[in-house]
Amino acid sequence: MTDQPTTSIWLRPERSGRGPAPTFDRDRLAAAGVALADTHGLAAVTMRAVAQSLGSAPASLYRYVTTRDELLELMIDQVNGEMCYDGLGTGRWLGDLLALARQGRGTYLRHPWLLDALASRSPLGPEAVGYLEHALAALADHPATWRTRLEAVSVMNSVVASLSRAEITRQLPGQTAPQWQQAQQEYLADVVASGRHPYLTAALAQAAPAAGPEPADRIFDRIITRVLTGLLGADGV
């Protein structure tokens, strides 16, 4: 009945030298989970499914991870590791932060399940910490409180997530139309037809057509830039 002194998976040693060598490691579990989630969605990341894709048994996974949530944490951190920090440190904080935001967008678009996984979780693995460090480094010379900088980075992250979610939602209706979205579209059509809600009707009429003339990249850059300058000032330094 020895209490596990550390509860965070990032502080728990992966192996402690005794017994047979483990067949896998945390990275392989995470990779298997990511592969499953990429192709079949987050709901497909079942302990049984992951085990089967590794040629193992469900119970075996619990040698590497104490709970499914921990597996998701591993997956999140693994895709966070796809970020690349080259070309940063230009001295222009706005450009640096925008570059980080773009990479975040790329990660979200590559792994749509990430938004769902991040939803009710506060994921702070090593890679997330590294990201935060780089984001704050970009603001090293900025004349603002640490608190304000932290706020700005946090708000930027949430806006990046929100914009990416919108893009993903508007993107997949190609074929995988998830049925609840179609129901929503149906309801919106009814709302418009009802005549009440004139403003919403006008907005939808002009916002919908053909994804607009402006490409998604441009919209993203524009919004992120405006949010950041609103929070941190206009001087790109």
Place this chain on the structure above:
Amino acid sequence: MTDQPTTSIWLRPERSGRGPAPTFDRDRLAAAGVALADTHGLAAVTMRAVAQSLGSAPASLYRYVTTRDELLELMIDQVNGEMCYDGLGTGRWLGDLLALARQGRGTYLRHPWLLDALASRSPLGPEAVGYLEHALAALADHPATWRTRLEAVSVMNSVVASLSRAEITRQLPGQTAPQWQQAQQEYLADVVASGRHPYLTAALAQAAPAAGPEPADRIFDRIITRVLTGLLGADGV
């Protein structure tokens, strides 16, 4: 085998005149779910639990709702109905939008589960539509594209959610410390102690102490205001 022509619950009639009068209605289901979620968290909103709290059987709920997700949709819309739109239409869009943001914050703080429920869902019930209409009405005289206005409202909503989440997270560790947060704190302490990540260390050192001198309301107002002025210009008109 008659296909249900409409899939959205908001277009499906609640009752169609035949048979015995239903014991409950959608509002009562939603209210029961909200009560459960408010006191015991979203995970406690089980079909069985809701049924029991209504003095009914689990299978009976499916007479009112085709799936648990629909029940959550009802709950979300019900708490969205707590918003009050009095005092709006002042002619100053910034003040109007800020008032809406504040109400959103209040709803989140009153119903912490709402953040989890909203996470992987795109909730567009009648109340959400009403909210959108009012938000867009506040921007009626603003010289910006409909698209830009829609973007601004959307970004504001996601920032409101993000700030509220941060507040809730920082608030409940009073006693209900959810254990994963404690694990995260533990890991962060280790990161700080490691010496790498100097920027993060500095930021945490200054951001942590005693919630700072600035009250949460002020921080919220300041961030929302700056984000909105960044997106829509400085003139409060």
Place this chain on the structure above:
DNA sequence: GACTTACTGCGATCGATGTTCGCAGTTCTG
């Protein structure tokens, strides 16, 4: 080299949950 210790994979199983099926009863329609 034998014994202990601490691990490994995993079959079997438990408890909980969302959901379905079908039946008996009830009310409206024609």
Place this chain on the structure above:
DNA sequence: CAGAACTGCGAACATCGATCGCAGTAAGTC
């Protein structure tokens, strides 16, 4: 009054996360 269309719901099913305990294996200890 007959049938259609509903009502609540007991019983069950499928699936999932997680646990327990056992047999096997490698390291530490003397």
